[in-house]
Amino acid sequence: MFKVQWKIILMITVHQINAVRAQIKTWQRLEQTIAFVPTMGNLHNGHLELVKQAHQYGQKVVASIFVNPMQFGPSEDFLTYPSTLETDQQILEQVGTDLLFAPNADTIYPYGQIVQTRVEVPELSDILCGASRPGHFVGVATVVCKLLNIVQPDVAIFGEKDFQQLLIISRMVEDLNLPVEIVGIPTVREADGLAMSSRNSYLTADERNKAPNLYKILQVAAQNLGQGISKVQIEEQARLALIAAGFKPNYVSIRHAMDLTEAGPDDGDLIILAAAYLGKARLIDNIRVYVTSQ
Numbered sequence: 235m236f237k238v239q240w241k242i243i244l245m246i247t248v249h250q251i252n253a254v255r256a257q258i259k260t261w262q263r264l265e266q267t268i269a270f271v272p273t274m275g276n277l278h279n280g281h282l283e284l285v286k287q288a289h290q291y292g293q294k295v296v297a298s299i300f301v302n303p304m305q306f307g308p309s310e311d312f313l314t315y316p317s318t319l320e321t322d323q324q325i326l327e328q329v330g331t332d333l334l335f336a337p338n339a340d341t342i343y344p345y346g347q348i349v350q351t352r353v354e355v356p357e358l359s360d361i362l363c364g365a366s367r368p369g370h371f372v373g374v375a376t377v378v379c380k381l382l383n384i385v386q387p388d389v390a391i392f393g394e395k396d397f398q399q400l401l402i403i404s405r406m407v408e409d410l411n412l413p414v415e416i417v418g419i420p421t422v423r424e425a426d427g428l429a430m431s432s433r434n435s436y437l438t439a440d441e442r443n444k445a446p447n448l449y450k451i452l453q454v455a456a457q458n459l460g461q462g463i464s465k466v467q468i469e470e471q472a473r474l475a476l477i478a479a480g481f482k483p484n485y486v487s488i489r490h491a492m493d494l495t496e497a498g499p500d501d502g503d504l505i506i507l508a509a510a511y512l513g514k515a516r517l518i519d520n521i522r523v524y525v526t527s528q
């Protein structure tokens with residue numbers, strides 16, 4: 235006697251562009267809407283929230299895992315970026331992903347990334363994270379444009395933790411008239427406030443204890459807005475607080491949330507963004523603040 239064990243495989247994993255297109259076409263013929271969650275893998279609960287939310291926007295949910303070499307600088311962590319495909323597949327399946335696209339670099343950049351046609355969103359890509367990571371957002375915009383063209387989703391979902399990335403992708407979609415709706419999902423945090431990120435795994439135990447201070451310092455800065463303290467002063471206080479908490483700040487900046495232009499003394503829809511190193515990990519976070527006059 236032998237026991238037959240049935241395992242229902244719900245999620246399809248494909249590695250080739252024509253396989254994605256064939257499956258998407260089948261769904262489109264059945265008039266099913268498609269929501270897409272692009273990722274670089276090493277998934278955490280923040281990604282899972284994106285996938286869960288994607289079910290609100292499409293009848294079929296497609297995720298991608300591709301560690302995009304074009305968005306890493308020469309001295310960044312491309313070669314050590316954690317690759318956890320099997321675990322990621324299991325997790326994606328558990329949250330009801332219908333299709334996973336996991337291409338390799340030759341599939342995405344068949345002629346090599348040096349000669350790849352690029353997509354650049356000027357100005358927005360050159361400030362904040364773009365100023366300290368030259369070329370990063372060209373890499374992001376190029377790969378996201380390619381992924382959107384491959385998957386052709388109705389909606390694509392991105393986390394608000396990478397707020398500048400979200401704005402750049404939204405602008406690219408608008409500028410290039412891509413037929414997709416871009417949706418931002420609020421940052422998912424650990425119980426102590428630390429924004430979830432794949433790069434949190436680089437933190438030592440001691441750094442992990444210090445890491446929630448980034449969000450705490452942003453919260454203090456947010457409380458100070460609209461209290462008669464100048465924006466420059468709030469940014470400087472936050473920068474000094476980060477240094478005191480053991481970070482190496484890259485920037486703390488108060489901007490208009492709609493376009494990341496410098497915020498003036500007036501009220502408005504503002505966002506305080508910060509990037510800081512804690513050991514090997516470069517952490518980013520932000521907090522949105524609607525300032526109204528008293």
Ligand code: PAF
Nearest residue numbers: 272273274302374377396
């Ligand atoms: O946010 C990310 O994980 C990446 O930048 C993205 C959007 C998947 C592009 O590689």
